Amino acid sequence: MKKLWVFGFCLWIFLLPAEILSQEKWLDVPYVPTKPEVVEEMLRMAKVGKNDILYDLGCGDGRIVITAARLYGTRGVGVDIDPDRIRESRENAAQAGVSDLVKFLEQDLFETDFHEATVVSLYLLTSVNVRLRPKLFAQLKPGTRVVSHNYAMETWKPDQSSIVMVDEMTHDVYLWIVPANVSGTWVWTWPEISPNKPCRVEMEQLFQFPHGKAVIDGEELPLRDVHLEGENIRFTVDREKDKKAVIMTFEGRARGHTIEGNVSIRDDGKLNRTSWKATRQPATMKPLDEEADIN
């Protein structure tokens, strides 16, 4: 009998690494839960509220969506490829009394349709985030917040970051706001300023940082103080007229191939405001994540 026990134990020791290895094979990231203090900071930074739909991609025991539902009444979806995690998540949601607000899907996060999300939370790895990046841009609406524990997105720099200290360990939290794609050439007519030719703005874009020039009445002028948050864009153009500065600040909302908003013009101490609507030449638009497209 004793021999049988020893044989059984040796067999278990022998098979254990194979089991761990096979788990690591199908998980892109091993299971490590986020500490509650860090979960709260992630939700605070993403300004999660009652009207949000939060997706946690690789949800573990469901704690991020469950906490959001408990604290803010947020609807949430947790996605995990590991059936044990999904079972735990459902039990934890029931225990927390939030099963009506959250659901859990056993599936690969790379196969998941999360386009309805207004907030996405991640605790993956930088390499996995970067692989996910083109899907985030393809599926998420401009203005969607993406929050990540410890791992960033390489060239897509975060809009905000913070550090949480728990048990003498530091945890980074990063926040990105999905930008609208404003790259390309935008044209509009402006008879008062440019009677003979249409005006245009030409923009290049590195994620949430566009830059470029305006061509107004044939004059090329750099854009300054360009600011893009979600679909809201603002930039300033300086012109000189009769040796005096004319400062034009454009503000608008970019939706598809249209930017609609207004221009404030400061000219000789007077401030005028007029509406502005520019249309993009579709072929001039470039993908937001060119690097990922190449890889």
Ligand SMILES: C[S@@+](CC[C@H](N)C(=O)[O-])C[C@H]1O[C@@H](n2cnc3c(N)ncnc32)[C@H](O)[C@@H]1O
């Ligand atoms: C580091 S844990 C994070 C858990 C949870 N989000 C948290 O912060 O507490 C990563 C989770 O991702 C899951 N995971 C790994 N690869 C995945 C994949 N391809 N699709 C879905 N889930 C995956 C793992 O099972 C694990 O639960």
